Amino acid sequence: xxxxxxxxxxxxxxxxxxxxxxxxxxxxxxxxxxxxxxxxxxxxxxxxxxxxxxxxxxxxxxxxxxxxxxxxxxxxxxxxxxxxxxxxxxxxxxxxxxxxxxxxxxxxxxxxxxxxxxxxxxxxxxxxxxxxxxxxxxxxxxxxxxxxxxxxxxxxxxxxxxxxxxxxxxxxxxxxxxxxxxxxxxxxxxxxxxxxxxxxxxxxxxxxxxxxxxxxxxxxxxxxxxxxxxxxxxxxxxxxxxxxxxxxxxxxxxxxxxxxxxxxxxxxxxxxxxxxxxxxxxxxxxxxxxxxxxxxxxxxxxxxxxxxxxxxxxxxxxxxxxxxxxxxxxxxxxxxxxxxxxxxxxxxxxxxxxxxxxxxxxxxxxxxxxxxxxxxxxxxxxxxxxxxxxxxxxxxxxxxxxxxxxxxxxxxxxxxxxxxxxxxxxxxxxxxxxxxxxxxxxxxxxxxxxxxxxxxxxxxxxxxxxxxxxxxxxxxxxxxxxxxxxxxxxxxxxxxxxxxxxxxxxxxxxxxxxxxxxxxxxxxxxxxxxxxxxxxxxxxxxxxxxxxxxxxxxxxxxxxxxxxxxxxxxxxxxxxxxxxxxxxxxxxxxxxxxxxxxxxxxxxxxxxxxxxxxxxxxxxxxxxxxxxxxxxxxxxxxxxxxxxxxxxxxxxxxxxxxxxxxxxxxxxxxxxxxxxxxxxxxxxxxxxxxxxxxxxxxxxxxxxxxxxxxxxxxxxxxxxxxxxxxxxxxxxxxxxxxxxxxxxxxxxxxxxxxxxxxxxxxxxxxxxxxxxxxxxxxxxxx
Amino acid sequence: xxxxxxxxxxxxxxxxxxxxxxxxxxxxxxxxxxxxxxxxxxxxxxxxxxxxxxxxxxxxxxxxxxxxxxxxxxxxxxxxxxxxxxxxxxxxxxxxxxxxxxxxxxxxxxxxxxxxxxxxxxxxxxxxxxxxxxxxxxxxxxxxxxxxxxxxxxxxxxxxxxxxxxxx
Numbered sequence: 001x002x003x004x005x006x007x008x009x010x011x012x013x014x015x016x017x018x019x020x021x022x023x024x025x026x027x028x029x030x031x032x033x034x035x036x037x038x039x040x041x042x043x044x045x046x047x048x049x050x051x052x053x054x055x056x057x058x059x060x061x062x063x064x065x066x067x068x069x070x071x072x073x074x075x076x077x078x079x080x081x082x083x084x085x086x087x088x089x090x091x092x093x094x095x096x097x098x099x100x101x102x103x104x105x106x107x108x109x110x111x112x113x114x115x116x117x118x119x120x121x122x123x124x125x126x127x128x129x130x131x132x133x134x135x136x137x138x139x140x141x142x143x144x145x146x147x148x149x150x151x152x153x154x155x156x157x158x159x160x161x162x163x164x165x166x167x168x169x170x171x172x173x174x175x176x177x178x179x180x181x182x183x184x185x186x187x188x189x190x191x192x193x194x195x196x197x198x199x200x201x202x203x204x205x206x207x208x209x210x211x212x213x214x215x216x217x218x219x220x221x222x223x224x225x226x227x228x229x230x231x232x233x234x235x236x237x238x239x240x241x242x243x244x245x246x247x248x249x250x251x252x253x254x255x256x257x258x259x260x261x262x263x264x265x266x267x268x269x270x271x272x273x274x275x276x277x278x279x280x281x282x283x284x285x286x287x288x289x290x291x292x293x294x295x296x297x298x299x300x301x302x303x304x305x306x307x308x309x310x311x312x313x314x315x316x317x318x319x320x321x322x323x324x325x326x327x328x329x330x331x332x333x334x335x336x337x338x339x340x341x342x343x344x345x346x347x348x349x350x351x352x353x354x355x356x357x358x359x360x361x362x363x364x365x366x367x368x369x370x371x372x373x374x375x376x377x378x379x380x381x382x383x384x385x386x387x388x389x390x391x392x393x394x395x396x397x398x399x400x401x402x403x404x405x406x407x408x409x410x411x412x413x414x415x416x417x418x419x420x421x422x423x424x425x426x427x428x429x430x431x432x433x434x435x436x437x438x439x440x441x442x443x444x445x446x447x448x449x450x451x452x453x454x455x456x457x458x459x460x461x462x463x464x465x466x467x468x469x470x471x472x473x474x475x476x477x478x479x480x481x482x483x484x485x486x487x488x489x490x491x492x493x494x495x496x497x498x499x500x501x502x503x504x505x506x507x508x509x510x511x512x513x514x515x516x517x518x519x520x521x522x523x524x525x526x527x528x529x530x531x532x533x534x535x536x537x538x539x540x541x542x543x544x545x546x547x548x549x550x551x552x553x554x555x556x557x558x559x560x561x562x563x564x565x566x567x568x569x570x571x572x573x574x575x576x577x578x579x580x581x582x583x584x585x586x587x588x589x590x591x592x593x594x595x596x597x598x599x600x601x602x603x604x605x606x607x608x609x610x611x612x613x614x615x616x617x618x619x620x621x622x623x624x625x626x627x628x629x630x631x632x633x634x635x636x637x638x639x640x641x642x643x644x645x646x647x648x649x650x651x652x653x654x655x656x657x658x659x660x661x662x663x664x665x666x667x668x669x670x671x672x673x674x675x676x677x678x679x680x681x682x683x684x685x686x687x688x689x690x691x692x693x694x695x696x697x698x699x700x701x702x703x704x705x706x707x708x709x710x711x712x713x714x715x716x717x718x719x720x721x722x723x724x725x726x727x728x729x730x731x732x733x734x735x736x737x738x739x740x741x742x743x744x745x746x747x748x749x750x751x752x753x754x755x756x757x758x759x760x761x762x763x764x765x766x767x768x769x770x771x772x773x774x775x776x777x778x779x780x781x782x
Numbered sequence: 783x784x785x786x787x788x789x790x791x792x793x794x795x796x797x798x799x800x801x802x803x804x805x806x807x808x809x810x811x812x813x814x815x816x817x818x819x820x821x822x823x824x825x826x827x828x829x830x831x832x833x834x835x836x837x838x839x840x841x842x843x844x845x846x847x848x849x850x851x852x853x854x855x856x857x858x859x860x861x862x863x864x865x866x867x868x869x870x871x872x873x874x875x876x877x878x879x880x881x882x883x884x885x886x887x888x889x890x891x892x893x894x895x896x897x898x899x900x901x902x903x904x905x906x907x908x909x910x911x912x913x914x915x916x917x918x919x920x921x922x923x924x925x926x927x928x929x930x931x932x933x934x935x936x937x938x939x940x941x942x943x944x945x946x947x948x949x950x
Binding site: 018020021022024028029192194195242276279665666672674699700708714 | 800802803807810812815816817818819820821822823824825827829856857858860861862865869872873874876878879880881882883884885888903906907908910911912913914915916918919920921922923924
């Protein structure tokens with residue numbers, strides 16, 4: 001009998017106590033004796049040859065301890081790693097942490113000052129003299145690939161071309177009565193985690209410690225060792241409290257490398273903390289794709305084939321997983337739909353901008369936007385309700401498990417149920433009626449409805465599949481349980497949290513599995529000395545991979561406890577049965593030992609059975625067999641003022657199916673935040689470079705992260721179709737909201753304006769762009 | 783260097799500072815009150831919000847010398863033995879995830895409720911416009927502020943999912 005008491009409970013979080021009282025340990029709070037402060041000088045040129053760097057005046061400035069140019073690290077700084085060489089002939093340019101001969105984006109590091117305090121370092125930075133010989137910027141992806149365009153790198157502007165085909169695509173398109181072609185543009189976004197990046201480095205003897213606001217302390221440790229040649233056993237990486245990541249801290253950065261090198265060179269601890277405007281220049285960006293989509297369908301809307309041709313902006317260099325991000329989308333363009341043939345091609349293009357890399361959703365939001373947007377376009381072309389078009393094409397719940405045209409096997413799902421619930425909560429029919437009335441009356445404020453029946457892949461990732469995709473590591477996760485003599489529990493997880501709530505959710509899992517009180521569990525993470533193994537946190541993998549490792553470690557504890565309990569009770573282990581919290585003699589439940597009693601007896605070790613080691617501790621590593629596939633239906637109603645272009649969200653309904661829910665409070669929070677970030681892409685945010693390659697959106701005054709006043713109250717609900725690929729039945733929820741919401745919002749805007757002849761609006765749908773689209777369409781109609 | 787003196791979370795400080803030093807740097811680097819974080823350099827994000835003489839102020843846009851003689855309350859001084867009702871409400875309504883914006887958000891909300899003890903949902907949204915959060919989508923922050931207000935004007939929006947009844 002399994003008594004589930006904690007899983008599913010809306011526990012307020014353990015993490016909050018330090019966060020709501022200001023006792024948090026952010027990297028920038030760390031102060032070590034004798035610590036100096038690093039400030040970096042960054043290139044003001046998008047593309048230039050460096051002819052000289054003179055740091056001598058800075059070296060003599062008050063309070064300055066040292067100043068460095070790239071030449072000072074030429075022999076030891078290595079090249080920043082790209083862990084995902086997606087094709088055998090991919091071009092991976094050398095990427096120096098500190099540039100020496102050439103800079104390729106505004107914001108690239110060219111020099112550093114180390115001083116007693118941040119103010120003195122910033123002052124001295126102005127005394128550094130760098131001579132640049134300008135080279136032409138390369139800013140437009142399509143132009144970058146044409147003959148005669150200036151090159152970002154000697155090898156050219158193309159990094160790779162990656163293709164995937166399944167089914168007879170030519171036949172699907174040749175015979176199709178309806179072929180629709182569209183080009184969509186995924187604008188460049190800036191992740192904007194609220195905590196700017198920061199590092200602290202300390203080298204004592206041969207021990208190197210790096211604190212970093214990172215999502216990936218384990219990956220960082222491995223790559224610092226591999227690239228800089230620091231013996232791994234001497235290297236400790238600590239991610240203290242980390243203030244959000246959204247992919248931006250899934251990176252191995254120049255600043256981290258240089259912090260270690262400078263600390264080692266100077267023999268004293270150093271700290272670097274970036275400003276927001278520095279971060280907007282230098283933290284990797286997200287999205288930035290041109291998506292050429294071709295859909296083949298029957299007259300009734302049944303899909304025959306899909307062809308996707310992507311240009312993906314890599315920026316100037318390939319960082320940790322830069323080239324892999326658009327390829328994650330390759331498996332998601334087909335979404336929840338059945339079709340006969342599919343082809344995908346992605347060309348990675350270099351430009352003189354900061355690199356792109358993972359940003360919440362990483363490839364899946366881009367793909368989901370394109371397919372959901374295309375479904376709405378196709379519905380409009382065919383004169384079919386867009387919900388009806390989806391029903392004609394989606395995988396029905398009886399058809400699971402279902403192997404998609406992209407080759408993934410979706411284990412479970414129920415798109416009908418989620419959609420039915422969303423439609424009801426939304427009042428779909430009433431809103432359509434109101435829309436018709438407003439259209440008929442020529443209301444200047446028009447109503448539009450957008451639909452997103454999305455799925456995504458979570459739980460990165462089966463190591464076998466990562467190997468097939470040429471990724472540089474596995475996708476497993478590690479956990480350990482340490483049973484303390486008093487019966488309390490320490491859980492060590494390799495999944496490094498930065499806002500998700502692992503300490504609470506893992507406590508709930510362990511409390512249920514071991515039958516101990518929630519309060520008795522402590523979760524440890526984010527320090528390679530405490531949690532030595534792990535693959536860290538990204539790709540909605542924490543629960544679906546890391547959580548399952550925790551389950552595995554619990555089960556090993558239970559197993560070890562059985563032998564010890566049998567000894568204490570003087571029965572055979574075969575005569576015992578487990579109920580959470582205790583081993584009991586079968587048929588005689590009064591004869592039992594609790595896990596706390598067994599822990600204490602193990603600690604004493606006075607009378608353990610022969611051959612049984614005095615330890616209940618365990619370790620488990622879980623490698624998933626498959627991804628998990630959350631899905632859901634998001635519906636958005638917007639009002640568009642056709643005289644001003646102003647868009648306001650009137651209602652937003654999200655019904656998500658994330659499988660079994662460990663903590664509904666945390667799940668709901670992830671959905672809220674995810675939706676907000678997707679809406680931000682739809683309506684507000686865009687990283688803009690000018691014609692010289694200068695970033696125009698360096699501050700939060702220019703890059704419009706929405707505030708509370710810019711967002712509506714979301715209606716969220718769930719259906720629950722447990723995942724069959726893991727023992728908890730969980731699917732992952734970290735990115736679902738972001739993946740789902742962008743097309744729902746944009747399609748609502750376009751839906752409002754279709755009677756005006758508006759067919760597409762480039763994101764973000766600002767008032768100006770909407771107003772222009774209306775007026776251009778009116779002009780064209782005249 | 784200029785001499786400043788101020789009371790921070792009930793403790794009196796006297797220091798010599800550069801006239802250009804920002805209050806937030808004084809709080810963090812000199813007074814060691816690191817509960818107040820820095821999220822931007824253009825006074826947009828509000829993460830560094832504190833109460834200065836009882837009113838909310840973004841401590842990145844005040845010089846330490848301007849706060850001379852003032853009384854400052856940071857997130858670390860808000861609890862009076864017991865957590866402040868806003869701290870309870872933020873915890874119970876899951877109004878924080880990474881928590882980086884939380885100190886500023888709570889201090890701004892404290893000032894909002896001082897000014898308007900019984901706000902509507904829209905008034906809370908507009909009142910917190912100067913504080914950015916990247917994690918929560920604000921929904922639970924709004925809910926927490928309405929809950930802390932406890933008045934009749936702000937109706938806490940019901941949870942739609944089965945997650946009613948938060949266990950703490």
